[in-house]
Amino acid sequence: EDLSVVGSWSSLPLHKQYEAPFWGEALPAASGGKINVNLTTHNQMNLGVGDVFRLLGDGVYDVAMTVADYAVADAPELEGLDVPLLALTADEARAMVDAARPMVTDIFHDRFNSHVLAIAPYPPQVVFCNAEIAGLDDLKGLKVRASGRMTAKFLEALGAEGVNVSFGEVPGALQKGTVDCAVTGAGSGYSAGWWEVSTHLLPIPLGGWDSVVTAMNLDKWNSLDADTQALIASKVASDFEAPAWASAQGALVNDIACLTGNGDCPAGDARGMKLVEVSDADFARAREVLVGEVLPDWAGRAGGDWAERWNASVGATVGVTIGN
């Protein structure tokens, strides 16, 4: 069985440490040579991030993985998978994702003609600021670079101004004040040198956990025999999803140590960003904004019974209910 697989960003640890070894080596080996994999990544193919799952559904390739947030143009209900600030630790994020999985499976089935194999985390999307901030409230009035629609809406609801800047331009934009703050993974920010141009780090997942969905074209999936399906399903859970989640919390702690110098940094020299503590009052207010504005807004965008399904699954896990 030949599988063409399109991975997520080739430069990030998720691909290098988990996707590439799993699809490139572990799965073909486990199949005893029955499965051959042809692996590339969407950035190596120069694909627009919004096209990855569209083309998967069209059968251009067999397996694809990318951030669920990139696909919300075609499926606004998918935003509910990755709501900012509801999960503060990797365990909580995993519980949220597990609760959301039946919904995600349905969404991918209906919208992208594909079968969900796994949901793995990118590191949580934290906030780098080149401005004096003491808490969440101080984001009010600042220009913040966000990625993803729900994060942008959330920032707007907090009184910040969303600015669109590509990843590569963020350091320059921070330095010159085109933006005051920017949201990205702590590890990405460390390796891209954002600590050079920002002073304060708000270590909370304001941009959510950027869940990466791995899915297979549905026709391809249905064409596989039951044994192969079972093999792929069990291997992807044990050899890809589980280790990726297991390292997520540790990676966050390490990355924050690297950026602030509070603790050991295995990745290189530790830097001296100021760590901003987030108070309980901050969290309470953020939740209020989320529950009062951002989530009802999303429920309207998604339409149908998505809000009820979300309440019964993800909402129940994190203790949040979207009102009517």
Place this chain on the structure above:
Amino acid sequence: MIGYVTIGLLGLLALSIPVGIVLFLLGFGVDAFFSPFPLIRGLGNLVWSTSNNATLIAIPFFVLLGEILVRSGIATRTYAALDRWVSWLPGGLVHANVATATMFSATSGSSVATAATVATVAMPQAEKLGYDPKLFSGAIAAGGTLGIMIPPSINLIVYGFLTQTSIPRLFLAGLVPGLALALGFMAITVIICLIRPSLGGTRRVFPLGDMLRALLQLLPIVLLFTIIIGTIYKGWATPTEAAAVGVAGAVTIAAFFGNVSRAIFVEAILGTVKITSMIMLVVIGASFLNFTLASAGLGRELETFLDGLGLSPLGTILVVVLIYIVLGFFIETLSLMVVTIPIIVPLVVAQGYDPIWFGILMIVLIEMALITPPVGLNLYVVQGARKSGKMSEVMLGTIPYVIAMLIMVALLIAFPAIALFLPSVLGG
């Protein structure tokens, strides 16, 4: 596969099928013969997401800006002014060609537009003053290539877009190598004209008063450069936005210092739409070809090939340089960049090289491709403006400047700081 694609590329180009269409056809071929997957189903999405792109809108903006400068007469007067300042050197007016090209490079993002501008205003002077047509036209073709090295630069924008590197940093990195190349062009002209004075035409010395008055004519260009680069480095505008600011600046300056009329405006707009569509057909075609090549495993093929050579980082760079020189003979430059960047840059960066530095190195090689036959757009641009004489004269005339570019390549490899010093000091 690399072999088949290269042969197919050369064959289809030789049949004089439009370059953009050739790239699509090759993509269809790769899909049909080398990929087990129906890649063509992705065609529509690729066309949409390649052209729905806020970064690339800098292309029409810069083209429009250049059109306005040429058609309003500002270009002609800049040339005349620079003539007053540099024609005393051995080589005379040849230096004015390089100097004018350098100045226009600072406002134009395109080499071909820069060469066209200088050729239009310079060519009438060559015969009048008895210049050797080879060196004279060679200097225009080569000087024009600075358009993509000295910021702003459409090619650097495309490089930054494809490699996710900072465009302002790339612009800063290109400034010193661009000016160094300009000086190199002038130095090699001086050397040649000292050996063979007959090539250089008449040296002319102008009175100081003339020279000082001429400075006034440079004002519009200096002003425009300051506006464009200033807004980028003040952080007021992104490079794309600065291109829009530049258009507004050019219109204002042209209204103030030159001619603008409804007719000139319409011509400028039509020229802009024409060139933009031409470039975009090539960019979209290259993007589709690249998609099929990547899906068919070109990256792995190339990686295996380079790994098989077992090269050191320096060895890798030298092989890459060689690849670009050879491909540069045949392939149009924007396609060359778009096709190779996603494959070559990750390999080079994996060897520990700085992507900003490599971007600048690549631009020198691309500049070379613009003046090496058989496919060298600047050669054709200059020949077109000449209207008489043989094509081969222009090709011979660029040889000294190709040598200057090779020296620049060696210097960049030996001293990466030439490119990286400025961005590291000024940030950006």
Place this chain on the structure above:
Amino acid sequence: MEEIVLEKLRSWNRRIAILTGCVLMACAGVVLLDVLLRRLGSSFGGTDEISGYVMAIATSWGMAFTLLELGHVRIDLLRGRTGQIGRSLFDLFAMIMMAGTVTLIAVKCWPVLARSLANSSRANTPLETPLALVQVPWFAGWVWFAIVAWATLAAALLLVLKGRFEASEAAIGCFGEEAALK
């Protein structure tokens, strides 16, 4: 007859190109205004998103104009060394390739729009632009390009069959790159 068709195509596309250019100018104006507003502490938001749509639409609608102005770069290496009939054959072959490819592109662009319509897709941005709204004019531009390409090919073919090689060369010939880029 053929020349009337070509003349009509040229004049329509010239008007379309002027309109396209004006849209680009307007876009530059909006970007400039946004830069100024940002200095004053406010912003439209979303100008880059709009610039992207403008680029996609302007690109597709400018293609046919460029075709008729002989603006799509061709390498005139062998073609220029053959006689008049040889050149016509080169030109017709290139035109067939072009018309065929562009038609395929237009056909393959339809599913993109169709899916946006089916999913009521909205851009993944705060503006939430309905994608169909901007993809309809983009798609129409490619369809127009395909129509113009076939019409031009047919006209040129008739000219060649009538032995009017110079007229055909004026319609689908090759100015060489220099003319394309000025």
